[in-house]
Amino acid sequence: MRSFLDLKRKATKEKIKFISAEMNQLPAHEAVIIYLYFWEDCDFKTIAPYCGMSASLVKKIFDVALMRLRVKYSTNLAALESSYIKKEVRSYVA
Numbered sequence: 001m002r003s004f005l006d007l008k009r010k011a012t013k014e015k016i017k018f019i020s021a022e023m024n025q026l027p028a029h030e031a032v033i034i035y036l037y038f039w040e041d042c043d044f045k046t047i048a049p050y051c052g053m054s055a056s057l058v059k060k061i062f063d064v065a066l067m068r069l070r071v072k073y074s075t076n077l078a079a080l081e082s083s084y085i086k087k088e089v090r091s092y093v094a
Contacts, residue, residue, distance in 0.1 A: 022072055030065035033058055 023031050029051060036042040044055040051058060
């Protein structure tokens with residue numbers, strides 16, 4: 001949980017907007033698991049009955065969904081940083 005709390009403290013409006021948009025793109029069961037784990041502070045054993053799955057399956061789905069979010073976030077962040085750097089270089093040269 002510590003890493004998510006750190007993310008909430010350091011999150012900018014752009015990061016929060018991106019994460020919210022990507023959460024809406026996840027399949028419903030993945031979004032529910034991510035939401036319950038991070039926002040409601042539930043463990044996998046608590047989430048499992050709501051989803052009608054075993055705790056181990058919930059954990060596997062959580063891991064896959066979180067990895068998908070991380071990949072999309074890092075790809076988007078790299079693109080944003082690249083365009084920002086290009087913009088700064090152009091303004092410096094001009």
